[in-house]
Amino acid sequence: MLSVHTSPLDQPGTGDAGGMNVYVVELSRQLAALGTEVEIFTRATAGHLAPAVELAPGVLVRHVDAGPYQGLSKEELPAQLCAFTHGVMQIWAGEHPGYFDLVHSHYWLSGQVAWLAAQRWGVPLVHQMHTMAKVKNASLATGDTPEPAARIIGETQVVRAADRLIANTAEEADELVRHYAADPGRTAVVHPGVNLATFRPAGDRAAARARLGLPRDALVPLFVGRIQPLKAPDILLHAVRELLDAEPSLRGRLVVPVVGGPSGSGLARPERMQRLAARLGIADLVEFRPPVSQPELADWYRAATVLVMPSYSESFGLAAAEAQACGTPVIAAAVGGLPVVVRDRETGYLVRGHDPADYARVLRRFADDPGLCDRLGAAAARHARRFGWKATAGGTLAVYADAIAERRFRRPHLAGA
Structure with a gap:
C-alpha cells in the first residue's frame, strides 16, 4: 500500500490525517488477519522514525525519506514524488523477485508513485481516490481554495493507469465515470468499515458524560473532524446561534464540543472558529478539544445528543458511521456518501444545502423531544453493524483477485499474439 502524504501512524484529526488514515490502518489489519501480508509505504516526517x-x-x-521532515504542505509534495519513488524502488530492490503481488494506492499523490511501481514490478495497480478534485471544486465552501489543475491532471492519469478502482459508494463510482472517464467494468464499490469493537454502545449516555465532564441533561450537538472549510464546522456554530435566537431558554442546556484540529486550508487561520464563536456570542457554549484516541472518541460519540456533519463533500463519512455504531444519531449534509451512511429520519436526518437555519430546525427537534435521541440511536446502532471492516477487507480481496486474474490472463494472450 502507498500512503504518501499522511502516515497511518499519525493521529487522525491532526494536519492532513483523517478518515483515510483510519481506512488504511483498519483495512491493512483486516487483510493481514485474513492471510494477506501488507507493507505500507509512507513519507518519513521525523528523523527519529525507524x-x-x-x-x-x-x-x-x-x-x-523524501524531502525535509517538517514544514512541507500537501501542495508541495508533488515535487518530492521522484525522491519518494526512488526510496520505494530501493526497498524493493532488496527483496526477491515477485515479492509484491499487487499495489494499492490511496489518494492521487500515492497513485502517481504506484503507477510507476506497478509497471516496474509487473503487478496490478488498484487505486482509491478518497476525495476527487473535480468533485471538491464543484462544491467549495465560501472562501475555500480550489484544488489545482495539476491534481486534476494527476488524478486523470492514475484513473487511466489503474487495473481497478475502488469507490466507497455507488455515487462515487458514478463520479469517477462522469468526471474522469473511468471504465465502469474496472470500478468496484466497497464500503469502508467501522471498528465495531471500539465504536459500540457501552453503558448509558449519562456515564459517558460523567467521564468527559459534560452536564447530564445537556443538549450536546457534537462536531468531529478536521477543522477546515470543507468540513463546515462554522455551519454548526451558526445553527446554534439560530437555535438560540428562536428559543433563548435553551442557552442553559447547550454544550457544543468541537473535537479536531486545523487542517488543509484551515491552517491559514487556525483561530477562525474561536473568533466566530465569540462573534456569534456563543463562546461560552463551544468547547474546542484536540483530536483524541479512538477509545476516547467513542466516548464523545456516546455522550453526544447528535453528531452534526454539515460537510460540503464526503466520499463516505466515516465519523457518521462511527457515531451511529455508538448509538448516536447524525444530522448530515445530503452530499457524497452520507446518504448511504445515514438513513434519513431513521438513524438521523439529511439536510439539503448548507443553510444554518435548516440545521437549527433539526436541532430543535432534539431539544423538544428528549426521547428522539434514543429512538434514532437504537436504529443507528443496528444500521452501523453492516459496516464492519471484515466485510470491507473481503470486498477488497475480491477486487485484488479480479485484478490479478485479469493480469495473468493477459500475459499468455499477449505472448501468443
Whole structure:
C-alpha cells in the first residue's frame, strides 16, 4: 500500500490525517488477519522514525525519506514524488523477485508513485481516490481554495493507469465515470468499515458524560473532524446561534464540543472558529478539544445528543458511521456518501444545502423531544453493524483477485499474439 502524504501512524484529526488514515490502518489489519501480508509505504516526517515499524502482525509501515521532515504542505509534495519513488524502488530492490503481488494506492499523490511501481514490478495497480478534485471544486465552501489543475491532471492519469478502482459508494463510482472517464467494468464499490469493537454502545449516555465532564441533561450537538472549510464546522456554530435566537431558554442546556484540529486550508487561520464563536456570542457554549484516541472518541460519540456533519463533500463519512455504531444519531449534509451512511429520519436526518437555519430546525427537534435521541440511536446502532471492516477487507480481496486474474490472463494472450 502507498500512503504518501499522511502516515497511518499519525493521529487522525491532526494536519492532513483523517478518515483515510483510519481506512488504511483498519483495512491493512483486516487483510493481514485474513492471510494477506501488507507493507505500507509512507513519507518519513521525523528523523527519529525507524525505517520499518510493525503496525500489527502481518502489517509493516515503511518510512521513506523524501524531502525535509517538517514544514512541507500537501501542495508541495508533488515535487518530492521522484525522491519518494526512488526510496520505494530501493526497498524493493532488496527483496526477491515477485515479492509484491499487487499495489494499492490511496489518494492521487500515492497513485502517481504506484503507477510507476506497478509497471516496474509487473503487478496490478488498484487505486482509491478518497476525495476527487473535480468533485471538491464543484462544491467549495465560501472562501475555500480550489484544488489545482495539476491534481486534476494527476488524478486523470492514475484513473487511466489503474487495473481497478475502488469507490466507497455507488455515487462515487458514478463520479469517477462522469468526471474522469473511468471504465465502469474496472470500478468496484466497497464500503469502508467501522471498528465495531471500539465504536459500540457501552453503558448509558449519562456515564459517558460523567467521564468527559459534560452536564447530564445537556443538549450536546457534537462536531468531529478536521477543522477546515470543507468540513463546515462554522455551519454548526451558526445553527446554534439560530437555535438560540428562536428559543433563548435553551442557552442553559447547550454544550457544543468541537473535537479536531486545523487542517488543509484551515491552517491559514487556525483561530477562525474561536473568533466566530465569540462573534456569534456563543463562546461560552463551544468547547474546542484536540483530536483524541479512538477509545476516547467513542466516548464523545456516546455522550453526544447528535453528531452534526454539515460537510460540503464526503466520499463516505466515516465519523457518521462511527457515531451511529455508538448509538448516536447524525444530522448530515445530503452530499457524497452520507446518504448511504445515514438513513434519513431513521438513524438521523439529511439536510439539503448548507443553510444554518435548516440545521437549527433539526436541532430543535432534539431539544423538544428528549426521547428522539434514543429512538434514532437504537436504529443507528443496528444500521452501523453492516459496516464492519471484515466485510470491507473481503470486498477488497475480491477486487485484488479480479485484478490479478485479469493480469495473468493477459500475459499468455499477449505472448501468443
